[in-house]
Amino acid sequence: MGLSLLWQGNNLERLLNGLAITAEIAFISVFFACIFGVVFGVVMTSKNKLVQAISHFYLEFVRIIPLLALLFITYFGVAKWFDVHLSGITVCIIVFIFWGTAEMGDLVRGALTSIEKHQVESAYALGLTKLQTFRYILLPQSIKRVTPSAINLFTRMVKTSSLAMLIGVLEVIKVGQQIIETSLFTDPTAALWIYSVIFGLYFVICYPLSLVSKFLENKWE
Numbered sequence: 001m002g003l004s005l006l007w008q009g010n011n012l013e014r015l016l017n018g019l020a021i022t023a024e025i026a027f028i029s030v031f032f033a034c035i036f037g038v039v040f041g042v043v044m045t046s047k048n049k050l051v052q053a054i055s056h057f058y059l060e061f062v063r064i065i066p067l068l069a070l071l072f073i074t075y076f077g078v079a080k081w082f083d084v085h086l087s088g089i090t091v092c093i094i095v096f097i098f099w100g101t102a103e104m105g106d107l108v109r110g111a112l113t114s115i116e117k118h119q120v121e122s123a124y125a126l127g128l129t130k131l132q133t134f135r136y137i138l139l140p141q142s143i144k145r146v147t148p149s150a151i152n153l154f155t156r157m158v159k160t161s162s163l164a165m166l167i168g169v170l171e172v173i174k175v176g177q178q179i180i181e182t183s184l185f186t187d188p189t190a191a192l193w194i195y196s197v198i199f200g201l202y203f204v205i206c207y208p209l210s211l212v213s214k215f216l217e218n219k220w221e
Contacts, residue, residue, distance in 0.1 A: 018172035026158040029096035037104020044109040062102035070095045075167045088169035107149045111142035144220045151213035
């Protein structure tokens with residue numbers, strides 16, 4: 001049977017709907033994580049000890065706690081503790097933004113602190129304010145330096161969105177599993193074909209990000 005599974009019933013439509021949910025979760029999360037991450041990265045360069053401590057705690061908390069645990073805590077905990085029901089999609093977006101902001105912030109911090117100190121001192125010597133120095137000296141260079149790592153993070157966020165299936169979200173892998181389960185006895189190779197299609201769908205989403213990264217790197221060089 002092979003790929004004929006896709007044409008049975010509305011299997012293809014279901015997979016595409018699942019892909020749309022995956023894309024919705026991933027791209028909304030990436031968009032806001034990018035914005036908040038830049039702000040957080042700037043905050044992390046602060047010399048204030050309290051700000052540094054809070055920022056470090058946030059970053060380490062995100063890195064130490066498994067993302068799946070954060071999903072479960074948010075999905076089940078918020079409903080129990082605050083008597084508020086959030087949809088699985090909303091929970092995924094919130095958690096992925098929370099995670100992506102920390103990771104993006106650390107990338108931005110690294111890019112900002114890697115810029116040679118004499119460039120900042122020269123800007124101040126020319127009469128530029130701190131804001132002007134950040135806008136014209138630090139920001140353009142840090143964007144160039146952080147882009148490859150940021151694209152890699154965004155790709156990871158797209159792929160990690162598959163964890164949404166574990167809190168009941170019908171994203172593309174969850175739909176694929178349902179199709180496989182209903183076709184397992186009629187076609188033992190169903191898993192191979194369906195997961196191959198899912199691989200292709202993820203490739204369609206992620207590969208353009210790699211092309212954008214390569215294009216920007218070549219343009220800036």
